[in-house]
Amino acid sequence: MTWEIFKFEVKYHLRQPLFYILFVIFFFLTFGAVTSEGITIGGALGNVNRNAPFVIMQFLLVMSTFGVLTTTAYVASAINRDFELNTDSLFFSSPVTKRQYLAGRFSAAFIVSSLIYVGVVTAIMVGSKMPWIDKERLGAFVLKPYVFSYFAIVVPNLLLFGAIFFAVAALTRSLMATYTSVAAFYVAYVVSRVSLRDIESEKLGVILDPFGFAPFVRTTRYWTVFEKNTNVLPLDGMFLWNRLLWLGLALVLLALTFVFFRMEVATAAGNKKKRTATGQDDPLDGATLALPKVSQSFDTMTSLRQYLTTVRVETGAILKSLPFIIILLLAALNTMGGAVFANRIFGTEFYPVTYVMVGAIEGGFIFFAVIIAAFYAGEIVWRERLIKLNEVTDAMPAPTWTIWAGKLTALFITLYIALTVAVLTTIGVQAVKHYTHFELGLYFRGIFLVAGIQLLMITVLMFFGQIITNNRYVGFLIALFYIISQSVMQALHYEHRLYAVFDPPPMTYSDMNGYGHFTRPFEWFSLYWTIFAAILLIVGHLFWVRGTETALSIRTRVARGRFGKPVLATLALLVLAFVSTGCYIFYNTNILNHYTTENQRDKQAAETEKLYKKYDRIAQPRITDVQADVDIYPDKRWVDVRGTYTLVNKTAQPIRDLHVVMSPDVPLSVQIPGTTLAQNDPTHGYFIYRLAQPLAPGATLPMSFQTHVHNQGFENTSRDNTIVANGTFVNNFAIFPHLGYVTRLELQEAHKRRKYGLAPVVRMAKIDDPKARMDNQITRDADWINLDTTVSTSPDQIAIAPGYLQKEWTSNGRRYFRYKTSSPILAFWAYLSARYEVKRSEWHGIPIEIYYDPKHAYNVDRMIYGVQKSLDYFTANFSPYEHKQVRILEFPRYAQFAQSFPNTIPFSESIGFIADLRNKEAIDYVFY
Numbered sequence: 001m002t003w004e005i006f007k008f009e010v011k012y013h014l015r016q017p018l019f020y021i022l023f024v025i026f027f028f029l030t031f032g033a034v035t036s037e038g039i040t041i042g043g044a045l046g047n048v049n050r051n052a053p054f055v056i057m058q059f060l061l062v063m064s065t066f067g068v069l070t071t072t073a074y075v076a077s078a079i080n081r082d083f084e085l086n087t088d089s090l091f092f093s094s095p096v097t098k099r100q101y102l103a104g105r106f107s108a109a110f111i112v113s114s115l116i117y118v119g120v121v122t123a124i125m126v127g128s129k130m131p132w133i134d135k136e137r138l139g140a141f142v143l144k145p146y147v148f149s150y151f152a153i154v155v156p157n158l159l160l161f162g163a164i165f166f167a168v169a170a171l172t173r174s175l176m177a178t179y180t181s182v183a184a185f186y187v188a189y190v191v192s193r194v195s196l197r198d199i200e201s202e203k204l205g206v207i208l209d210p211f212g213f214a215p216f217v218r219t220t221r222y223w224t225v226f227e228k229n230t231n232v233l234p235l236d237g238m239f240l241w242n243r244l245l246w247l248g249l250a251l252v253l254l255a256l257t258f259v260f261f262r263m264e265v266a267t268a269a270g271n272k273k274k275r276t277a278t279g280q281d282d283p284l285d286g287a288t289l290a291l292p293k294v295s296q297s298f299d300t301m302t303s304l305r306q307y308l309t310t311v312r313v314e315t316g317a318i319l320k321s322l323p324f325i326i327i328l329l330l331a332a333l334n335t336m337g338g339a340v341f342a343n344r345i346f347g348t349e350f351y352p353v354t355y356v357m358v359g360a361i362e363g364g365f366i367f368f369a370v371i372i373a374a375f376y377a378g379e380i381v382w383r384e385r386l387i388k389l390n391e392v393t394d395a396m397p398a399p400t401w402t403i404w405a406g407k408l409t410a411l412f413i414t415l416y417i418a419l420t421v422a423v424l425t426t427i428g429v430q431a432v433k434h435y436t437h438f439e440l441g442l443y444f445r446g447i448f449l450v451a452g453i454q455l456l457m458i459t460v461l462m463f464f465g466q467i468i469t470n471n472r473y474v475g476f477l478i479a480l481f482y483i484i485s486q487s488v489m490q491a492l493h494y495e496h497r498l499y500a501v502f503d504p505p506p507m508t509y510s511d512m513n514g515y516g517h518f519t520r521p522f523e524w525f526s527l528y529w530t531i532f533a534a535i536l537l538i539v540g541h542l543f544w545v546r547g548t549e550t551a552l553s554i555r556t557r558v559a560r561g562r563f564g565k566p567v568l569a570t571l572a573l574l575v576l577a578f579v580s581t582g583c584y585i586f587y588n589t590n591i592l593n594h595y596t597t598e599n600q601r602d603k604q605a606a607e608t609e610k611l612y613k614k615y616d617r618i619a620q621p622r623i624t625d626v627q628a629d630v631d632i633y634p635d636k637r638w639v640d641v642r643g644t645y646t647l648v649n650k651t652a653q654p655i656r657d658l659h660v661v662m663s664p665d666v667p668l669s670v671q672i673p674g675t676t677l678a679q680n681d682p683t684h685g686y687f688i689y690r691l692a693q694p695l696a697p698g699a700t701l702p703m704s705f706q707t708h709v710h711n712q713g714f715e716n717t718s719r720d721n722t723i724v725a726n727g728t729f730v731n732n733f734a735i736f737p738h739l740g741y742v743t744r745l746e747l748q749e750a751h752k753r754r755k756y757g758l759a760p761v762v763r764m765a766k767i768d769d770p771k772a773r774m775d776n777q778i779t780r781d782a783d784w785i786n787l788d789t790t791v792s793t794s795p796d797q798i799a800i801a802p803g804y805l806q807k808e809w810t811s812n813g814r815r816y817f818r819y820k821t822s823s824p825i826l827a828f829w830a831y832l833s834a835r836y837e838v839k840r841s842e843w844h845g846i847p848i849e850i851y852y853d854p855k856h857a858y859n860v861d862r863m864i865y866g867v868q869k870s871l872d873y874f875t876a877n878f879s880p881y882e883h884k885q886v887r888i889l890e891f892p893r894y895a896q897f898a899q900s901f902p903n904t905i906p907f908s909e910s911i912g913f914i915a916d917l918r919n920k921e922a923i924d925y926v927f928y
Contacts, residue, residue: 001096005104013074013112018323021375022070025327025368027119028483030059034127047225050137051128053145054220054228060149063120064157065211066330068165068182070116071158073326074109075166076178083173098263102170106254110162117154121146134751139229148232153212156243156250160210163250167257186333206238210246215239298397306398310406311413314380318414321379324372328418331368332425338364339429346923349916351858354439355509355893356914357426358446365422369415369455374479376414377462378472380407394546400562404544408463408537415455419447433916442509450507453526457502458482460533467540470550493599496589497716498582502529505717510892512727512834512853512909517637521714524585531578538571588713594665595716604664605747606756608684612741617771619655620740621647621695623782623827628736630791631814632799632833637711637723639831641735645703647695650783654694660687661738661745662707668737671704705737721894726797729891729906731830739781776826784824792816793833798851800889802829802902823882825902832889832906843868846881851889856913859926863888863912866927 013019033041034050041062048054124146128138164185169178189210206214215238223231233239318324339360343350350356384390393403423443430438465478482501489500497503504525507518515522542559549555589595596604628643649655657678662668664685672689679688695701709723709730722730733744747753748761765772776783792814793799803819810816836851841864848867850860867886875881883903893910907913912926 002100002104005100006108009078009105009108010112013108017375018073018326019112019116021323021327021371022116023119025371026063026116027123030063030120030123031127033059034124035130035133048228049139050133051124052139052229053232056124056145057149057153057233059124060117060120061153061212061216063117064154067158068161068185069326069329071113071161072165072178072182073322074113075106075162076169076175078105078109079169080173080175098258098261102258102261106166110158113162114155114158117150121150136751145232152235152243156247157211160246160250163253167253170257170261203238207242207245209242212242215242303399303402307402307406310403311409314407314410315413318376318410323375327368327372328421331365332421335361335364335422335425336429339426343910345911346925348922348925351914351916352430352433352435353511353914354442355511357430358442358509360426361422361447362451366451366455369418370458370483372418373411373415373455373459374462374476376411377459378466378475380411381466382472391548400544400546401541404541411459412456415459416448416452419452423447446509454502454504457529457533460536461502464536464540467543470545493597495597496595497525498585504529508894510727510909511855512892513724516724518718528581528585531574531581535574535578538567589716592713593715602747602752604684605745606758609746609758611684612686615659616741618659618740619651619653620659620781621649621655621701623785624648625786628789630789630831632728632791632793632831634725634728634794634797634833639709639723639730639735641707643705643736647701647703649695649697649699652697654696656691656694658689659740660689661685661742663734666707666709666735669706707735709735724892726834727892728833729830732828778826778828782827785827786821786824787829788820790816790818791831796835797833798836799831799833800904801831802904804884821902829901830906832891843871847885849887851887852913853890853909856890856909859912859915859917862917862926
């Protein structure tokens with residue numbers, strides 16, 4: 001009998017959609033982590049092979065933590081289903097023993113929940129075969145790590161989770177109590193891990209980790225890349241004791257469940273059933289019922305009420321379904337983890353500013369929302385047909401649009417409820433961290449508008465796929481194909497968003513700059529794809545099935561009958577708007593801007609190297625003095641540069657040709673006395689000027705130039721985020737010309753160099769290379785320079801460059817600042833412009849200034865203190881400070897680093913400015 005119950009339960013679970021939904025989620029999460037850098041599971045891979053034993057173990061270990069929810073769904077269903085369906089009396093009065101009943105139910109639930117993790121294993125195997133993965137990042141296929149990870153990590157974890165929550169479900173017979181215990185388990189785990197950090201015996205803390213993280217981390221902590229690529233965990237020591245401890249506990253819990261479970265119908269645990277008759281006569285017996293009078297109405301208000309009723313019924317059905325609840329809990333859990341651990345540096349937490357929380361939702365929740373959309377698009381389209389009720393509902397006097405529009409609206413509402421849960425989850429994280437500046441407006445824009453609009457468009461596509469194919473499973477395949485195609489198209493360098501369906505450009509929010517220049521392209525591409533979604537809905541309306549006739553020929557005839565003048569006019573208008581919007585986008589991305597794919601840019605870099613690498617280290621003069629006027633126009637995102645270099649021949653030989661290099665995207669005009677242009681290659685940004693008289697050793701030569709960066713319209717994807725409305729941070733490498741061949745522009749990735757037939761990069765010159773010893777780390781075209789620069793900006797901003805402020809003035813509605821160095825600096829400098837608050841202090845008469853955004857005043861005093869203590873220490877132990885001031889300047893989060901120029905230190909808003917240093921035990925990396 002145990003075998004019969006087991007077979008029945010396995011078949012039952014495999015007929016339910018929850019298994020396939022979870023399998024797909026786990027597969028694609030893992031597939032994305034294996035095939036791209038955009039998804040990480042358990043941390044970045046670095047130089048470790050993408051199918052290394054360490055990666056396989058890490059992926060399966062991290063994914064097994066979700067087993068608390070997935071396994072609970074199955075073991076809870078195995079017990080509670082009988083009480084919910086009132087079939088417990090049937091089972092408990094049949095000749096089935098308690099052992100047979102519990103063993104059959106639990107083993108089936110455990111096996112099915114374990115099979116979900118085959119999706120993780122399959123994803124690693126399939127993902128490592130994808131053609132766009134560098135073969136150098138893949139090791140040989142070895143079966144052992146898969147088998148070990150599955151049976152030594154996943155199976156024990158699932159058995160433990162299953163035993164715990166099977167016991168709760170069996171003894172309480174309450175679904176609510178079961179899922180409450182899941183929450184309690186997670187809370188207890190977090191609390192226990194925090195508590196065990198302080199115990200003297202590290203071994204005890206490792207053994208007591210139920211998930212197995214601690215023994216895994218402790219064993220692999222000092223593994224080299226080679227060991228991670230070849231070794232699996234040894235099944236001994238603390239890892240073995242950890243597994244035995246929790247397997248033993250699981251068996252004990254199962255035994256206790258067997259002992260205390262009672263095969264009785266009535267229980268006192270919230271499952272009381274009213275099985276006694278009242279003894280009263282039916283009040284309707286013998287009564288004469290009068291039929292109510294009704295009046296028929298088929299006006300617009302009636303259609304609206306039908307639509308709203310459909311919305312209410314369908315929304316309630318989705319929200320009450322178990323798959324929705326499970327996926328939503330998984331998504332919330334994943335989002336919580338991302339929100340808690342985001343942006344940590346050296347383990348130090350951050351202030352959970354809202355834009356980081358929005359990023360956690362985008363990274364940890366949206367994928368699950370897409371899965372909800374894909375699954376329930378099929379459910380709501382097929383709901384009546386699956387239960388054989390469609391012949392009744394389709395015959396009702398309701399317009400077709402009220403049916404499909406009501407269903408689609410219900411799905412929209414459900415998704416927005418899910419997004420609301422995500423927002424509440426991150427707000428909860430903020431509150432727990434005692435951060436109360438929730439910025440509900442940013443949540444609304446970032447989640448309900450930016451992410452929500454894209455999610456709704458994807459939902460329309462999946463809804464349309466179910467309608468047009470008229471096959472539930474083919475509709476699901478279309479949804480899966482769409483999910484896969486997002487990463488595949490990028491890998492194959494099909495990058496233009498005019499054909500990247502429902503994929504508008506990303507929106508990156510900065511506290512300094514808001515959504516800035518990302519807004520306009522997002523709005524236009526969103527409008528473009530929203531119109532396309534509306535076209536799909538019109539076509540879907542024409543082909544919506546009502547009745548039992550589903551042949552394509554019949555559906556086509558019905559569609560022609562629905563295709564009246566109103567539909568024709570609407571469709572024509574939408575097509576015209578779609579084409580017009582696409583033309584305007586193309587004008588911006590391909591005509592006003594130069595559209596290139598990553599593959600094309602790589603190819604151009606390889607061509608540049610093949611053409612001009614021969615000039616590497618050719619004798620060139622050195623830049624000794626720079627005078628430059630730089631005009632920044634933040635609102636336009638423009639920069640104009642007019643400058644002069646003083647060139648000196650520091651070699652022992654005459655120099656005949658000057659090799660000038662500039663980014664191909666930046667127009668360049670050069671004036672050098674007594675030269676002719678011998679090589680003009682703007683495509684690769686390489687120009688050779690021939691001197692009428694060679695430049696003698698020790699001789700000087702002026703070189704004047706003009707460049708400008710004028711951002712026009714909008715790009716397919718913004719690649720230059722240095723010039724912005726508030727927080728411009730651009731350096732001379734991007735907007736000034738250089739002398740001689742520039743090696744930093746070469747392709748660095750080994751697989752790309754192999755692809756284009758380039759020699760491996762020489763990472764370090766030989767120590768006795770005389771030419772290499774002439775160069776500093778920064779650049780080859782200068783040693784030390786004197787900088788005299790004037791920078792202008794809008795009147796409400798402060799513009800800063802290295803050097804000391806000589807003069808500040810306002811003219812023609814512009815604000816000007818002149819900076820000049822008092823001693824030579826390396827030929828690497830930057831310009832910044834923003835609406836800054838300034839906090840000032842000093843150290844023995846040397847000014848200390850922090851230029852920061854008013855929203856990020858958390859660590860400004862700490863930065864000043866760190867500068868003061870640093871100057872104390874380094875002056876005492878190394879040398880006097882060589883400058884006359886210290887300035888730290890905040891710039892937007894489009895880049896995440898800090899960088900030191902002479903007396904000027906740009907610092908990203910996303911790191912030190914939002915580091916949470918309230919925990920005195922945390923590493924104070926802002927100070928260090």
